[in-house]
Amino acid sequence: MYIIGIDVGGTHTDAALLQGTQVVALAKVPTDHGDLFSSTRQALEDILVQYPGDGPLKLQLSTTLSTNAIVEGRGVPTQVVAVPGPGVNLDSLRFPFPVHKLSGYIDHRGREAAPLDPVELNGLRDVLGSGEGEAAAVVGKFSQRNPSHEQVIGAELEKWYRGTISLGHRLSGRANFPRRITTAYLNASVAQQQLGFVKMWKDVLGKLNIPLEDVLILKADGGTMALQESALKPIETILSGPAASTMGVQALTSREDANYLIVDIGGTTTDLAVVVEGEVLYERDGAVISGYRTLVPAVLTRSLGLGGDSELHFSPDGIRVGPRRAGKPVCLGGEGLTPTDAVTALELAQVGSRSQAVQALEDQARQLGVDWPELAERIIQAFTAQLARAVEDLYRELESIPLYTVREVLNPPDLRPTAVVGLGAPAPVFIPKLAQFLNLPYEVLPFSAGANAIGAAAAQATLGLTLHADTELARITLPELGRQEEIRRPLFFDLAKARSRVEEELKELAQAQGYQDAEIYVVEEESFNMVRGFRTVGQRHMVRAQLRPQVRRVRG
Amino acid sequence: MAQEPVVGLVFFPAFDWAISPDHPERQERLLYTRDQIQEEGLFDHPRIREFRPRLAEDREILRTHVVLPSLERNITESHRIAAGGTIVAADLVVDGTVDRAFALLRPPGHHANRFVHGARGFCVLNNEAIMVDHLRHRLGADLRVAIVDTDAHHADGTQDVFYNDPGVLHISLHQDGRTLYPGTGFTFERGGPGAFGQTVNIPLPPGTGDEGMLMALEEVVLPILEDWRPDLVINAAGQDNHFSDPITNMGFSAQGYAKLTDLLQPDIVVLEGGYSIESALPYINVGLLLALAGLDYSQVEEPGGLRRPIQSRAITKQVEETCREVLQLWKTREQADLKSEFGPGPFYERRRQIYYDTDNIYESQQEYIRLCPSCPGWRVVYTTSTRNQEPVAALLLPWQPCASCRGEAEEQREKLQGDKRLTQIIWQEPA
Structure with missing residues (x-):
């Protein structure tokens, strides 16, 4: 089976072709915001050039269709x-x-x-x-x-x-x-918009002369959903781009650590994500998009205004980086000095004109009364220190998430990373320094690896179900299925029964959507005895099960 | 107070702890409260921030309590978390992290006396008292703290801890002790010689509703607070005045609680009792949180709110009389003749039998308070109980003792050390 992953990003649309665990090809085209479908098709065509044509194909698509409609306020009234x-x-x-x-x-x-x-x-x-x-x-x-x-x-x-x-x-x-x-x-x-998108792909599927069997859509939790399902729950497709990158890192990393930190350094922002016990952490309540707080399960990412092209502020207290973008770095013909210029001047990377970067650093260094190489070092140092502080803040935030049992308070979950995995153009310079700062080993994924598209291709189905049972009321509710049922023998409906019931339902649902062999596991459960007047009148169970979010490990 | 106050919420429902499986203090107690707060989106509200509790340390507990025979034999981790969570709530306010805080946690504490032989009224450690002493330890002994206890049961434990402590004003509104556990909390209980008048009890007749509670608050509590000018106001917010509570006989509603909170404007709220876990607590706690955060609580209403009994005219009259009496006692507290209250000295002696209902223990106590003109006076307490039959003596110094009281207490300690009948001599000096 071949899988094509496509991630429609703000600047580029990336595509990756996977055969099993092998990356066969990568492609990149500029994103046409006026016509997202045409850039998607272009990326598809480019990647198909390298498709040997000897097996069935599946397409996994991370779109910004719903994200953009929400951010730009273009949904229907x-x-x-x-x-x-x-x-x-x-x-x-x-x-x-x-x-x-x-x-x-x-x-x-x-x-x-x-x-x-x-x-x-x-x-x-x-x-x-x-x-x-x-x-x-x-x-x-x-x-x-x-x-x-x-x-x-x-x-x-x-x-x-x-x-x-x-x-x-x-x-x-x-x-x-x-x-x-x-x-x-x-x-x-x-x-309505997503329905149009689904119809369009169904038409396309019929007309292509390649064996494209299926189109799956990426979700904010880094998993995939069936094309048809996306018409009913388009909200789950928001923010799938950052999720796809995170999945890509999980697919590409060679680290075997249970807990690690993902740092994606770009030109404008640096995005942090956290892996704990082999799984990427989700937002506690759900995705936040354009100020809207939702219940959409989403990969937890924190975006910092800290990137290769960030503004630099010089003061007697030191150097502050960001949060705004300076525009192009001087070495690429821009006006304001950026971290990229410091990196270029010190020959840590080759970006544009080194002499222009050196010139700009010299001008600034003279004002501060230092040598330009020292200034360049200080800029890199300031970037790293700010990033390290943000990492610490993030872990502090995660560690302040409330705990409701004595057991958890006595043994709080260990979230701290044992490694840093970085990606993005400036990563080779900054990740080793950050890792040194945090006293952790690191890995930098090659920039050309196309982690976002590979992540889109390597993602697997996620699907979750909740069951609420109240044995005093003799009632089961499966909200996502819109079902309510009576419990026939309430006295015997214990947590184990609740658990196996939701697992069965989920298995059936997964099979109906074409996921035959996914592993089902319980993500959350609780059970309480209900006592009224010194007598137990029933039990209340809540079980939430999902398909284990997995990523195919790939070789780049 | 800020126009749009931010509330720090230390929520610890102890979902894995119970006194016993079918006891009112069981895992389920705050389950529906959690569900309601979660569904209302309040954990997620920009003006409400949730914080993790911590374990209280030995020295934080022992600054307030004398625990016999030892701390380990009396408390579980859950007690440490409730006390530690209350301290967290106070620190959040003092640090300026939030404007107000709500320690919504269990097990409760207001029936726990200074001396602890076991559990009374479901309480072992007095969360508020430990917090108040922690605050004085942090901020200085001059801090003036008012505790307003609105639980339906008289806050006899908190009253006991601060009975002779001039830094604390303790006001308890509760169902009349003649009709409910612990059977105390009468208007004539006014505090020890070092803090006479600063124990204020407002017993309310069974059947008192929102009208009576709010009347007592507006006509007695608020004027007293205005008069005493505390640095911090703490509300020990028991929720068992509710008309649906199974173990009390009051007629308070969720709206009433929210209004009370809005009028009182406490800096820190600490949950106490409240056992109508399904019909009252979810709504009371939502109303209380909204009121604390200065948000609209007008739509908060428990199911069956219309079934709430109307407060009778006879009750209203009785409440009015109590209010008048309490206010009069407050106004005349400085004219009281302490010699006739506590004798000519040099010591005031008090003998008490204390029943621990939860653990079925009897304690016998003999206490001597030095009547001192320059400080609240040192104390010596002899205590035994059916659980700890060997007598123990404790020497208690007040916050900021005078030099002569300290000297006398030290002398007394030396004397007691020769007494073979005593198994332990405890020295407690808050700092």
């Missing part, structure tokens, strides 16, 4: 129908989109505490309009515990609403009503 019940006043959250509140509510156990009002339901037609060319999101508080209100409203809208409809519980089984509202809103607003 979308309204939210919310069932907030009592609690935080929704109006005080000031969502930047219309939210219509309905009465009725589900409590924290998933019980209906107050019903929907049929009169208000009927009135939605006047509130929402016909929906032509628009979209609506329906979100209730605690809908992950009991989606029935969302389902009733959804069914009502189906009758007459002509726009796209997104229901909150289908997008996430996790708690956080404001984030679920935002997630469903964004999902609804880009769904």
Whole structure:
């Protein structure tokens, strides 16, 4: 099986062709922002030149379609129908989109505490309009515990609403009503566009004279999803570019450390990601995009305004790098001195004109009363120190994540890295220095390796399911599947049963989506006895299972 | 206070700890609170920041408590985390990391006395008291701290710890001790000779609702605070005044708690009791957090809020009378004749029997307080219990003792060291 990975980036669209664990070819074309499809096709064609044509092909695509639509505010007009019940006043959250509140509510156990009002339901037609060319999101508080209100409203809208409809519980089984509202809103607003994209690829698939069997879409968690699935959950495709790079590092690194730090140094920013026990860390709640807080599972990345082309600020206290970009480095014809100029002048890398870099350093050095080589060294030192501080801040932040059990407080998880893996053009200069600073071994991946496209190709399916069970209420809820069932023998429905139940469901779902042999594991589970008046009346279980996020290790 | 206060939340539900499987202090107690806060998105709110608790160290605990026969024999890690988490909350405020803090954790502490032979009222270590002493250790003994305890049960432990401590004003609002554990907290309990009048008890009749609680707050508590001018106000926020609480008989609502918080404007809030874990705590805690952060709590309402009993007129009248009495006692506290309260000296003697309901222990205590004109006076306490039958003596110095009290206490220690009946002589000197 051959796999083509394509990552549509801000500047370039990269492609990689993998056969098994071997990188066969790489390609790079400029991204055409006016027509993303044409640059994607160009990258595909370029890479196909090197395709020997002796086996089936699969395409794994990291697109910026939904990301751009959200960042640029180009989604269709979308309204939210919310069932907030009592609690935080929704109006005080000031969502930047219309939210219509309905009465009725589900409590924290998933019980209906107050019903929907049929009169208000009927009135939605006047509130929402016909929906032509628009979209609506329906979100209730605690809908992950009991989606029935969302389902009733959804069914009502189906009758007459002509726009796209997104229901909150289908997008996430996790708690956080404001984030679920935002997630469903964004999902609804880009769904139409994604549907067009899916249709287009389906057409293309039929017309190509190559054995392209499947197209998969990269997600923010670094995994893939089926093309068809992406039309229902386009929100999961956001921020897949940074995730793909992280996956690429995992695929390419030769380090065998359980915990390591990934440092991707670019011209404008440096991106940090963290691997713990062989798996990349996710954001605690979900992706944040353009100020929108979502519940979309996402690789945790921290972007620093620190890059080869960053501005330099000189003061008596020392040198500060960034956070803004200076423009082009002087060695490439720019105006302001940058870290790249220091690197070039010291002949640590060859970028443009060394003499111009030296000249600019001399000018600045004279003002400061030092030799230019010393100034260049100090710039590199300042860059490294700032980066090391940011790394420390990140680990401190991760280590402050609350713990809710005595066991965890006594033995907090060890997140600290035992190695640094770096990539990006300035990485060969800065990573060894950073590693020295942190007193860790390091590896620098070659710049030409195309980690983002390789990451896109090496990524594997991720799919998750949540199960909430309440044996006193004798009820199971599988929010992402929109299903609720009665437990027939509540007394015997223990955590082990809950676990095997969600694993079975997930296995079935995975097979239906074409993932035959993925490993399923439980990411999170909890179980409580419910005691009322000194008597155990039932148990409450929550189990979240997913396909193990894996990356094929590749040889560059 | 900042216009848009940032609240530090130290949330520690101890999901793997219980007194016993079906005890009210069990794993499940803060489960629904966690669910509600999480679903409301408050862990994620820009004005609410969550922090990790830590373990309290021996010296932090022993600055406040005398634990018999030893610390290890009485506490679990969970107690250390609750006390340490409360200290974290206080430090966040003092460091200026946040404007206010809420230690939403368990197990609770306000029934724990200075002397600890075991657990009373589900408490072993007094979280607030340990925190207050930590703050004085950090910031100096001059710090003035007011504790307003709004748990339905009288905060007898906290009252005991600070009973003779002029640096602390302790106000407890609770269901009348004639009708509820621990059976104390009457208006005539006004503090020891070194801090007379600074123990303020406001017993409320069973059935008191939002109206009565808020009346006591506005007409008694706030004026007293205004008068005493503390550097820090701490709210020991028990949540068992709620009308749905299974072990008390009060009529408070989630809205009432939020309003109380809004009026009191505490710097640090520490959770105490509250055992209506499904119907009350999730809503009370959301309301409390919103009020602390200066956010809109008007829509917070527990299910069945309409079933809340109306406070009767008879109760309102009774609350009014208590308020008048307490305020009068406060205003006249400096005119009180200490000689008639505590005798002519040189020592005031107090003998007590203390029952530890959770562990079924009886303690017998004999205490002598030196009536000193220049400091709160040194103390010697002799204690035995059905668990620790060998008598123990403890010499307690106040914060900032005068030289002669220190000298006398040292002399007494030497004398006691010759006494073969005593198994331990403990010297406690806060600093």
